[in-house]
Amino acid sequence: MKILVTGGAGFIGSHIVDELIKNGHEVVILDNLVTGNKNNINPKAEFVEGDITNKNLDEKIDFQDIDVVIHQAAQINVRKSVEDPIYDGDVNVLGTLNILENMRRYDVKKIIYASSGGAVYGEPEYLPVDENHPIAPLSPYGLSKYCGEEYIKLYNRLYGIEYCILRYSNVYGERQDPRGEAGVISIFIDRILNNKNPIIFGDGNQTRDFVYVKDVARANLMALDWKNEIVNIGTGKETSVNELFKIIADELNYEDKPIYDKPREGEVRRIYLDIKKAEMLGWKPEVDLKEGIKRVVNWMKQMQG
Numbered sequence: 001m002k003i004l005v006t007g008g009a010g011f012i013g014s015h016i017v018d019e020l021i022k023n024g025h026e027v028v029i030l031d032n033l034v035t036g037n038k039n040n041i042n043p044k045a046e047f048v049e050g051d052i053t054n055k056n057l058d059e060k061i062d063f064q065d066i067d068v069v070i071h072q073a074a075q076i077n078v079r080k081s082v083e084d085p086i087y088d089g090d091v092n093v094l095g096t097l098n099i100l101e102n103m104r105r106y107d108v109k110k111i112i113y114a115s116s117g118g119a120v121y122g123e124p125e126y127l128p129v130d131e132n133h134p135i136a137p138l139s140p141y142g143l144s145k146y147c148g149e150e151y152i153k154l155y156n157r158l159y160g161i162e163y164c165i166l167r168y169s170n171v172y173g174e175r176q177d178p179r180g181e182a183g184v185i186s187i188f189i190d191r192i193l194n195n196k197n198p199i200i201f202g203d204g205n206q207t208r209d210f211v212y213v214k215d216v217a218r219a220n221l222m223a224l225d226w227k228n229e230i231v232n233i234g235t236g237k238e239t240s241v242n243e244l245f246k247i248i249a250d251e252l253n254y255e256d257k258p259i260y261d262k263p264r265e266g267e268v269r270r271i272y273l274d275i276k277k278a279e280m281l282g283w284k285p286e287v288d289l290k291e292g293i294k295r296v297v298n299w300m301k302q303m304q305g
């Protein structure tokens, strides 16, 4: 198949591209490199530098030729979405709508969409959070990602464009930028490797569901065969930030303590995803947290020479 991966120069998108190419697909990447990196781009993919909000996108991309769009490009910074909700909405809502409009115009059959299990549900009413949990985002980012979902479902009802919406938990792995605000695992490892104490916001008992990026990439590949589904992609396991710190410290033989700082506002206390649906569809995570962290450590050591 010929697949357009938006955000294919980014952290998750680039792993999806690698996996698609490994499986014999032809890939076109659309990315404006705002947070993506040219070094992430698989040389076997065609790279188009451009913005998903560009109204004349069809001058850059031959949509007629595309079978499926895997839509990863987004404004992903929660804090930035609070500071500049208009930019966030522009990229995540109008950018997604622009992709859908091109798909409708040129009869592209299917979209696979990166949504956020950490952001769309808001403060969990029960745990683990399944796909039927109420939607109550706590940030413009959470809402804009959810708007993308709703436009996708609308385009399915109106024009029959097939979809699969994947709601990722906290994704980590090689190529995650430690300078971003997300990606606590990369940030902790980077600080330790640079002789700085990791900073924990709050008491460290807040929990998250950390899923390894190559497991997420594999879910995207499998989603090529899933029809009109909304699926949580996580591990179904809850890990506190203190536990996470300990695993990373052990891996790096780090004996110092973390620094505890004020809790961050607007962050949920506990969340982890129910992944029964994904498992029913044949996907499950294969790389556990310890092994995944080992891989990120190796990668970061290599990067830092």
Ligand SMILES: NC(=O)c1ccc[n+]([C@@H]2O[C@H](COP(=O)([O-])OP(=O)(O)OC[C@H]3O[C@@H](n4cnc5c(N)ncnc54)[C@H](O)[C@@H]3O)[C@@H](O)[C@H]2O)c1
Residues within 6 Å of the ligand: 006, 007, 008, 009, 010, 011, 012, 013, 030, 031, 032, 033, 034, 035, 036, 037, 050, 051, 052, 053, 071, 072, 073, 074, 075, 076, 091, 095, 114, 115, 116, 117, 118, 145, 167, 168, 169, 170, 171, 172, 182
């Ligand atoms: N990282 C996570 O834990 C996580 C969790 C849930 C959902 N997601 C979703 O996964 C997707 C990928 O996130 P990521 O962590 O790989 O982030 P990333 O920033 O590494 O990737 C996003 C990519 O999109 C590109 N991009 C941004 N705005 C663009 C625009 N206007 N036009 C074209 N390209 C643009 C960036 O240059 C980058 O390459 C996003 O949709 C994000 O919302 C990520």
